[in-house]
Amino acid sequence: MDTDRRRGGRGRAVRLSALLGCGVVLLAGCGAMPVTGDVKAVDASQPGDAQVQVYAVPPREGAAPIEVVDGFLESMTSDDPDFRTTRKYLTAEAARTWQPGEGTTVLAQAPNRNGPTIHDKQRRTTGTTYTLTGEQVAAVDAQSSYRPLAPSEYSQMLHLVRQKGSDGKQEWRIDIVPDGLVLGQSDFKRLYRSVNKYYFAAGRTDDESALVADPVYVRNRTDPVTRMDTATQTVRTLLEGPSNWLRPVVDSRFPAGTALKSGVTSLAPDDENVLKVPLNKKAEKAGQGACRMMAAQVLFTLRDLTSARVGQVELQGEHGPLCSLGSDEAEEFASDDGSDGPDSQYFVDDEGHVQRIPGSSNGSGDPEPVTGPLGSGTVAMSAVGVARDEQQAAAVSADQQHLYVSSLTEESELSAPVVSSRAKEPADRLSAPSWDGGGDLWVADRDPSEPRLLRLVDGAGEPQEVSVPGLSGGRIEALRMSADGARIALRVSEDGHTTLHIGRVERHGSEEAETVSVEDLRRAAPQLADVTAVSWSGRSRLVVVGKEEGGVQQVRYVQADGSTASSGVLPGVNQVTAVAAADDEQLPLMADTESDGIVKLSPGDNWQTVLKKGSSLVYPG
Template sequence: MPDSGDVRGVQATQGPDTPVRVFPMPPRDDAGPPEIVQGFLEALTSDDPQFEVARKYLTAEASKKWHPDRSTVVLADGPNTKTDHGGNDAAGGLTYTLTGQKVAAVDAQHAYEPVDGPYRQTLHLTKVDGPEGQEWRIDMPPDGVVLGDSDFQRIYQPVDKYYFASDSSSDGDERRELVADPVYVRGQIDPLTQTVKSLLAGPTHWLEPVVRSRFPSGTQLKKGTKSLSPDDQDKLKVPLNREADRVGQAQCTEMAAQLLFTIDDLTPSGVDEVELQRSDGSQLCVLNQAQAESIAPQRTTGHPEYQYFLDKKHRLVRMGGSGKSAGSKPEPVPGPLGNGDQALRSVAVSRNEERAAGVSLDGRSLFVGSLASGASLGDAVVTSRAKSESDRLTTPSWDGRGDLWVADRNPKDPRLLLLEKGAGEPIEVRTFGLDGGRIEAVRVAADGVRVALLVKEDGKTSLRIGRVEREGGSGERPEVSVVELRAAAPQMEVTAMSWAGGSRLVVVGRESGGVQQIRYVKCDGLTPSGGVLPGLNGVKEIAASENDQLPLVAHSDDGIVRLPAGAAWQTVVEDGTAPVYPG
């Protein structure tokens, strides 16, 4: 504390903290086994591009066989080490055991997956000849890279690659929606070039069955291309190998659109234009941001005109979300769901904001109505036969295709249902991997190929993400399945959730023994360390737009509240429930 000098004002808002960087140190000439082991593990947490310093702790033969890019194991607190033997083994070597609690694994495609369970790997040291005599080196390193969760989140940067959604029911035609495929690249090691290489390599295994890349199979950067960077006009030139030489103009522009959306946030000023080049250096095609939006309009970054909720009369009302209506007071929507004739307990508004679906106050019936004055409501499109209100229909959800989803929680006949274009005979969706759990909530991503489910099992509710697969030819009634359910936010019991971007959700829940919190999670299960949002009392429901410029909306003990960017929670009305954005 200073004890002299004038009092001077300082800026209230400080700039972002400089990221911590770890610079690895090579082994000392006389380093003992504990120092070799610790030095190697610390080198794994550094920004060394090819782990060259970490390899200096290995024997020459071990360095050739060690492939750090093939897998990464993430532990809760980093690896603990202990010597297995009090002295040298029969061959004069020494064995250490690495232990810890696993939280995730990252594969060779840079895809993250939560895992649970103990980690145990051995690491063996031996003596080799060095310039100063015998030196300890590791001749049996652990598989891949092992590090703690805090180090992983410091070193690795999340990136969304984009691919076009594919649909076998459309006779193989590409749909125009783009699907975010989250991967992780080392943030200080040329992330732009890493990301482009990952995009060209294709989608991750989990997402691959439902998306397509417009880059021809085998497309890579031209041999000899070491680094990519935009010029002073924010234009990026990407030289490709021969596999892409013969693509047509239409396909090339779709390739460029994938690339532009993928690298959008990887440079300080962004990339305004991308040029793809043939293997001989000639221009293949050029695409700018405006053209990319027209080629692949991203429904994951829509601009809804309104936010919606139910007022104290159980009517659907709306308030300004963006554009000319921003800041307007809540008002009943036009059409039958806003006139109060049918009391509602939950709603969903189509993404084009032309229709809405509402569940009756008793939870028994699902209605679909137009948001146009003078329209009539019609009969229920789905009816639950459950005796208890808590066992009936969930809040419905619209996907980007215009299809409507809802779950019936009837214990005698639990079903996940889909109505094509919000009408017709409901399709029962086959759901694999529930393991006896019951679906309590459904939210379909805008791309229509991923669905978030709240599943209740053994008295606890968890968040799971599934892949939506459709089978059937054009004009046929499709068979729809949700497959390969995986946990997201595995440490939390989740009570409410909403999609909040291409690969992100906002969830309400609590960890074991903790208090209720609101936070962002990635759909692959990563819980970002800085994702916790300001607290709120008794949150029951939450809604987010895929456009992160729009505020969160929640139903809490304080009523309907909003959280604008950079501000605190603000009460909209004290009486209201079921807040939603279109979707």
């Protein structure tokens, strides 16, 4: 449990570590409790330390109310099967009705308990109340979807009564308890891990399919309620369908009602790396084409679980195999209209021309002007956005007033601007542009008198204004579209701060008369009071530059659900003004800095200067 609180009482759960001859071994991975060597209680001093496991112990005979409360809270942090031991702290009725799977409240620290409170002096020996308090920073719903929250006050009641036990003695037990679990951040990170389940972007044909990551949190080890291992939990959540937030913009190819075959609690690939997934008879309704897409959903979902190493998925019905799909074959379902080779990097040089660093050089090649008027024209540019197929680009003029679109494959004259801003000041005009995976171009006009989010279908035609109902009084300063086109990351300024929000992109109507809106904006990384730059990094996360209130600038990864990991902070780099990451996470992270120019960070390396001059470096998208 979090080190800020030391719980007393003999009813507390026990944290154990085992030192065996082969080194430190995770007890959850042991077939049985060690019978040799020292066993000792340890302090969970390292947040999220998976090598610390909690074993629940029942309340002792004659335990005082405070011991019962502390034991119950500590027991919730264990891997107690079906929370059977945890329920021993409850009355029989409360133990029967308590639903620990209804969600998880995540607090900054372990919950404090205040009390006791006696409402009726005549009943002080038969009933008492404790209040659980803390600072809530996140909530995980029954679908395992995580939502970060701006820190807020948490307060819930635990009521205890004296009841006659099986031996006839009076014992204190909890009879009023909120459903779900209440955990401090460090215990939550120790017990759970973020994984991505995948669905297909809605409104596209099978030939245009694009997979969308839907992050959820599952147990690191066996889930106490379902008794499923991590891989099986992940497949189960996939079959249950997308999270409520993402549901309006994605589809699952699994027929309604599809579930794992009853009794399946473990999934693991065989010696040939083939994972066989037994499903109920509902799955047999799918045709072969849909079945292969179902298998692709499973393959991409389990790709994040490195321990699985799945090379092929075979979906099985009640009467045998339904279909199978290899990991190489699954790539055909991941289309985002990208180029065939590694993404190149693009930037604006000190003369306002767009240049390109070839993708094959891994960010280390010599820059070259792009083909067309953006690379050699007379209009100076300040920012650029490149379509994911690298066939065309959009650039904002140096005064940030006009947006131009041009081919990157043939020479031509610069066409008339596709968007212009009427704002008086450059900082109030156009943002840097961004392309989604479907080939549409997005830009924000920051004009205080008429702020707009605009979309141009295929980068051409009349700009379409996109409504953002949840924006309130904030102004969009910058935007980045996800490769799947289902989500948008927005830097929004309001009340002197610029914060990060993620919205769902909904499309309605026919292709000829399609309307688009950004719905259900969610604050991401709410601990960052000011966000300087953001870029999507792969399908499921973003790289964000920002700082906490009164803190220093940091570069860190943020999941698509807005959550952050303690290990997500990247090595320090100073005075970052912009950041760029590729869909391929093996390509280097790039950043614009005030002091060192454009720098890159390759996997496993340190920051290195690429160019002393230049700005607005981007990957396609």
